[in-house]
Amino acid sequence: MIKRGYWSKLERSPSQASLLATLALLLWLSGCNSTPPNSQTQSSSLTETTSTTAQRNQEKKVILTTFTVLADMAQNVAGDKAIVESITKIGSEIHGYEPTPSDLVRGQEADLILDNGLNLERWAEKFYNSLPEVPHITLTEGIQSVEIAEDAYKNKPNPHAWMSPQNALIYVENIRKALVDLDPQNADTYNANAKTYSEKIKELDQKLQKELATLPPNQRYMATCEGAFSYIIRDYGLKELYLWPVNAERQGTPQQTAKVIEVVKENQVPAVFCESTVNDEAQRQVAKESGARFGGVFYVDSLSGPDGPAPTYLKLMERNVTTLINGLQGR
Ligand SMILES: [Zn+2]
Numbered sequence: 521m522i523k524r525g526y527w528s529k530l531e532r533s534p535s536q537a538s539l540l541a542t543l544a545l546l547l548w549l550s551g552c553n554s555t556p557p558n559s560q561t562q563s564s565s566l567t568e569t570t571s572t573t574a575q576r577n578q579e580k581k582v583i584l585t586t587f588t589v590l591a592d593m594a595q596n597v598a599g600d601k602a603i604v605e606s607i608t609k610i611g612s613e614i615h616g617y618e619p620t621p622s623d624l625v626r627g628q629e630a631d632l633i634l635d636n637g638l639n640l641e642r643w644a645e646k647f648y649n650s651l652p653e654v655p656h657i658t659l660t661e662g663i664q665s666v667e668i669a670e671d672a673y674k675n676k677p678n679p680h681a682w683m684s685p686q687n688a689l690i691y692v693e694n695i696r697k698a699l700v701d702l703d704p705q706n707a708d709t710y711n712a713n714a715k716t717y718s719e720k721i722k723e724l725d726q727k728l729q730k731e732l733a734t735l736p737p738n739q740r741y742m743a744t745c746e747g748a749f750s751y752i753i754r755d756y757g758l759k760e761l762y763l764w765p766v767n768a769e770r771q772g773t774p775q776q777t778a779k780v781i782e783v784v785k786e787n788q789v790p791a792v793f794c795e796s797t798v799n800d801e802a803q804r805q806v807a808k809e810s811g812a813r814f815g816g817v818f819y820v821d822s823l824s825g826p827d828g829p830a831p832t833y834l835k836l837m838e839r840n841v842t843t844l845i846n847g848l849q850g851r
Contacts, residue, residue: 581631581703586641587614588823589682590634590659590691592833596717597695601706607633613797614821615640615679615767619647627651632702634659634695640679657698659691666750671765679766680820684751685725685837692718724834725755728841732756739848743784743792743812745772745803748820752840761789763802767821772802784810791815791847796830797822815847 581602585591591606598604607623608614619627627633628651635641637658648656665677681687696714700707740758742749747762761783763776770776784792784806791813794800797820807814818840819830830836845851 581699582629583699583702584627584630584633586633586635586644587612587821589821589833589836590636592823593659593682593688593691593717594634594695594699597692597699597710597714599709599713601709602699602703608822610825611797611822613767615642617641617643619643623647624650627654630654632657632698634698636660636679636682638663638665638677638679638681639673655702657694659694660687661694662690663687666754668747668750668765671770672768673766678747678750680748681751682833683749683820683837684755685721685728686755687751688721688833689718692721720834724837728837729756731841731845732758735845735848738788739790741784741787741789741848742844743780743789743803743806744818745794745798745800746820748795749818761792763806767798771798777802777805780806781810784812790850793818793843793847795820796824813847813850816843818843 583594583598583602583604585594585604585606587608588606588610591604595604605626607619607626608617624647627647631654633648633651633654633656635644635656635658637660641647644656648654660679660681663681665681667675668678682691692714696710699710703710741761742753742758743761745763746767747760747765749758749760749762752758753760761780763780764771764773780792780803783789789810789812792803792806792810793815794803795818800814800817804814806812819836820840823832823836824830830839
C-alpha cells in the first residue's frame, strides 16, 4: 500500500526536481517540516515537460531503502530493471541515524523509498516530512511482530523482523507488489525474480532448521549485545539473552552487564556474541567475568562489505548460524 505521495515523478522535469531538492534541503536545515510550495514550482517549466517525460520513461526507476539488508532484498526482486540503493551505509547504526543533506537530495530524486517500519527507523518520519512527493512503503506490513520484553521499549514491536526467513518471504512479497505498482512495464521480471528469490529463502530456512536442531538443549542460548534476535529465537527454538533490548542511549550499562554475567554463569552458557554495528566492550567483559568465550560477531542491522562474510541477506543469516554453532561448540 502506498502511504503517502502520488506518482508524480514522470511529470516532473529535472530542473523542477533539483529546485524541489534545494527547497527540501533548506527546510530540512531550518528544522521546518512544512511542505514545499509545489504550486509555484509546478508552473515554472511546462515547455520542458514533454521531452523530459519521454527521456525519463527510458530510465530505470530509482528505489531507496533505509538500510543495506533491505537494499539486497529489493535488488534481488528488481534484478537489472531498477536501481536500488541504501540510504545508510554498510556498518552504520540504523536506529538513531541522522540523515545528511545529501541523503535528502537522494530521497528527492528517488521514485520510491522502502523502509522496515516497526519503529526501526526513528528518523524516518522527519525524513519523509521533508519529501512529501516521494512515496514510501513499509515492508513489515502483514508480519506478526514479537514484543520487546523490557525497558523503555517494553511492549513495542521488536523491529528486527527480517531475522526470520519466514518473515523475509513477506518482505519479498511486499517488495514485489511495490515494484509492480511502480513499474508495471517490468512486472513479469519482478514476479519471476521474487519467485526465484523466495525459493532460495525457503531453502535457507530448511537448512538453518536442520543445523540448529543439532544443538543440545542446554546449548541453545543466543547471547547477544542488542536484543535483535527475537524472531530467529522464536522460529528455531533458541533461548534469548541480551545486554540491551534495542540500540538506544543505554547500551552496556554496569547493571545490564551484571545481569547477563549472572545468567551466563547460572546456565553455563558456553559463548556470548555481539553485533557488527555496535561496541562489543561490554560483551567482552561478560565473557571475561563469566568464563564464557567471546564467540564472534553477528550481522543484523547491516550487511558486511562485498568481500566480508555477510554481503547478502542469505549469507548474513547463514553466517550468523555458523558463528553461533561454532561459538557454542568451541570450534
Ligand atoms: Zn538493531
